[in-house]
Amino acid sequence: xxxxxxxxIPLSFSIFVLISACKENRKLPYYGQSEIKEIKKxxxxxxxxxxxxxxxxxxxxxxxxxxxxxKTFKDKVYIADFFFTSCTSICPTMHRNMKSIFEExxxxxxxxxxxxxxxxxxxxxxxxxxxxxxxxxxGDKWQFAYGSKDDIYxxxxxxxxxxxxxxxxxxxxVHQGWLVLVDKNKHIRGAYEGTNDTAVAQLxxxxxxxxxxxx
Amino acid sequence: xxxKLIILFSFATLLIAFSCQNSxxxxxxxxxxxxxxxxxxxxxxCHGAKGxxxxxxxxxxxxxxxxxxxxxxxxxxxxxxxNTTLTVHNxxxxxxxxxxxxxxxxxxxxxxxxxxxxxxxxxxxxxxxxVAKDLKACNKAE
Numbered sequence: 001x002x003x004x005x006x007x008x009i010p011l012s013f014s015i016f017v018l019i020s021a022c023k024e025n026r027k028l029p030y031y032g033q034s035e036i037k038e039i040k041k042x043x044x045x046x047x048x049x050x051x052x053x054x055x056x057x058x059x060x061x062x063x064x065x066x067x068x069x070x071k072t073f074k075d076k077v078y079i080a081d082f083f084f085t086s087c088t089s090i091c092p093t094m095h096r097n098m099k100s101i102f103e104e105x106x107x108x109x110x111x112x113x114x115x116x117x118x119x120x121x122x123x124x125x126x127x128x129x130x131x132x133x134x135x136x137x138x139g140d141k142w143q144f145a146y147g148s149k150d151d152i153y154x155x156x157x158x159x160x161x162x163x164x165x166x167x168x169x170x171x172x173x174v175h176q177g178w179l180v181l182v183d184k185n186k187h188i189r190g191a192y193e194g195t196n197d198t199a200v201a202q203l204x205x206x207x208x209x210x211x212x213x214x215x
Numbered sequence: 216x217x218x219k220l221i222i223l224f225s226f227a228t229l230l231i232a233f234s235c236q237n238s239x240x241x242x243x244x245x246x247x248x249x250x251x252x253x254x255x256x257x258x259x260x261c262h263g264a265k266g267x268x269x270x271x272x273x274x275x276x277x278x279x280x281x282x283x284x285x286x287x288x289x290x291x292x293x294x295x296x297x298n299t300t301l302t303v304h305n306x307x308x309x310x311x312x313x314x315x316x317x318x319x320x321x322x323x324x325x326x327x328x329x330x331x332x333x334x335x336x337x338x339x340x341x342x343x344x345x346v347a348k349d350l351k352a353c354n355k356a357e
Contacts, residue, residue, distance in 0.1 A: 088261055092261045136271060
């Protein structure tokens with residue numbers, strides 16, 4: 001009997017160590033240039049703080065022709081990307097992967113998705129609606145954004161994604177396939193190649209880390 | 216002596232017959248392997264690594280009946296793309312499939328051998344000559 005309790009103590013200790021080692025304690029980085037700003041406190045003294053790059057205010061039409069703004073994504077962790085509906089190169093793979101994340105977080109109110117179309121000529125909201133319906137993700141959780149060329153192409157820069165028109169290409173548009181992870185304070189906390197399975201698996205892990213940080 | 220000769224002869228005949236069959240099999244395997252590379256490069260984005268398609272946007276390639284009934288149209292679909300509604304697994308797909316005008320008959324044949332012998336399909340060999348015939352028929356029909 002005594003030998004059993006002797007065994008039990010180190011055993012439970014090692015289990016405890018193993019479990020605590022499994023817990024991830026890492027923190028996601030902040031993307032983009034940060035600024036050092038002087039902040040005036042209420043008592044008049046001045047302190048220094050680091051201000052991270054944020055996604056600026058925006059307003060676009062969604063697939064239901066309803067105005068969506070940065071307020072739509074208030075207190076949400078969201079994944080943003082740039083695509084167009086007639087794209088047959090990287091977009092289907094990006095959205096196949098994004099949809100698998102969408103399915104995982106279907107019931108999580110803190111997670112949203114935002115896809116911007118860069119085909120401002122053809123992808124009117126009605127086209128986006130058709131696309132969302134066919135992808136079987138139509139609803140409030142995954143927003144599809146339509147805007148003027150300037151608005152969309154400018155916000156792409158804020159998400160650190162390269163997009164452009166290129167008439168020499170068969171499909172007329174060129175863009176990078178990043179899935180950009182944005183936190184509740186509109187900071188970019190990760191960017192993942194949406195066509196790469198390893199990167200997408202990392203994104204799935206990182207969302208959890210971010211959600212735990214910003215509970 | 217004679218019986219020994221007969222045994223040797225029949226053995227040789229068997230060997231030849233066997234190796235003939237093997238070269239056919241080898242040819243199909245070669246087509247299949249090349250077809251898989253083409254599939255990964257040109258088709259997988261929309262139709263998926265397992266031929267599962269993408270929701271209601273791109274049809275799956277697992278409808279063995281569809282692929283059997285429409286085998287004579289596959290070469291045209293691949294080369295010229297599609298603008299019409301295709302019904303696969305009882306689901307209508309009205310999206311546009313891009314064309315592949317740069318693909319040679321042999322490439323199309325290899326791709327068709329791959330598609331029609333994977334994802335649950337098992338239709339055997341398909342030759343470049345057959346591709347030429349099918350393309351001619353559908354270009355005439357258009």
